[in-house]
Amino acid sequence: MLSVICESPGVLRHEEREPPRRAEGEVLLRVRRVGICGTDMHIYSGNQPYLQYPRVMGHELSAIVAEADPGAHVVPGDAVYVMPYLSCGKCIACRQGKTNCCVNIKVLGVHRDGALTEYLSVPAQFVHKADGVTLDQAAMLEFLAIGAHAVRRADVAAGQRVLVVGAGPIGMAAMLFANLRGARVACLDTRADRLAFCREHIAVSTVQIGPNDVDELSALTDGEFFDVVFDATGNVKAMNRGFEFIAHGGKYVLISIVPGEIAFSDPEFHKREATLLGSRNATAEDFETVLDAMRAGHIPDKALNTHRMSLSDVPTEFPKLMEPGQTVVKALVEC
Template structure:
């Protein structure tokens, strides 16, 4: 079967691999679509903190079932999505239902080989029917679920002022689900094209990051700033700077992850009685939230899917996604 390997930072190549052998309790899948996300970009660029090379990337996927155990909840021919966070089920996080931050987590495409391949065998508990959505939509569930999880973690409510810093796919997902909760959403980003996309497809105000952005954000909120600030930049300077945008009594949610240390002024943080939250991955509840919104037509998924390529073209086409001016939101690989 055809697979695409990230051999080392900046190096992608084809490899012909043996078909995976399905173990008991696993589901053999024919991969159909794979979403390319920021994690894959970081792997390719060499700045993903949890990874060893070589690696088959790809953790946003839809597939059809080839084979499963008799009596399993999925059967041959079913269209499915995969929760790519392979949790252990027994650690302190899993016992609390927080499988998204399992102590022993293995994420497909990061800790183990992922979906940029034709066939994949996955433990059955992580495979779910994609009822009422297309293959394209099912491959977009995961990144949208990350945004939905962050919004749920912050307990966003109607009427709150929300700032999303970073207008990439994860930031857009946070905007979408904050909007669906009735919040007033503002997006801050350096890129005018991304801000224009957000204005067109989401009900948000936008501010371009620059020398006057603090004054602009202050003016939008009568000087009070934001009840919840989400960082989705993956940029340590932006993450440190975001503390200044929290309203008194507000929350700061770090969806981003960077290899480094986050620092902030304790007097400024303390006087606000601010809350700092990490938000990692998503749970089954968040995937269901996204599915419900998709089925109701509340997700502009066709607009989000800005680029496509075939699996065989990934080594040549993937690097182009990082080129300036491409305005990539979500690229889908057709397998």
């Protein structure tokens, strides 16, 4: 079978491998779609903190079941999606239902080889039917679920003023689900094209980063700033700056992860009685939230899917996604 390997930072190549042998309790999948996300770009660039090379990337996927145990909840021919966070089910986080931050987590495409391949075998408990959605939509569930999880973690409520810093796919996901909860959502980013996309397809207020951005954000909130601020930039300076935008009594949610340290003014943080939250991955509940929204037509998935390529073209086409001016939101690989 054809697989695409990230051999080292900046190096992608084809490799022919034997199809995996399905173990008992696993499901053998014929991979059909793979979403390319920021994690994959970080792996390619060499700044993903949890990874060792070489690696088959890809954790956003939809597939068709090829083989499963007799009596399993899925059967050959079923269209499915995969929760790519392979949790242990036993650690302190899992015992609390927080499988998204399992102590022993193994993420497909990061800690173990992922979906940029033709066949993949994974434990059955992480495979779910993709009823009522297309293969394209099912491959977009994971990044949207990360945004849905962050919004749920922040307990966003109707009428609250929400700021999302960073208009990439994860930031857009947070905007979508904050909107669905009835919040008043604004976005801050450097890129005019991304901001225009968000205004058109997500219906949010936008501010472009520049010398007057604080004044513009203040004007949107009558000088009170935001009940909830989400950072989805993956940039240390932006994460540090985001503390400035929290209203008194507000929350700051870090969806981003960076291989460094963040810092803030304790007096400013303390006087606001602000809440700082990390938000990692997503749970089954968040995937269901996204599925419901997709089935109801609340997700502009066709607009989000800006680029496509075949599995065989990944080594040549993937680097182009990182070129300035590509205006990539979500690229899908067809396997």
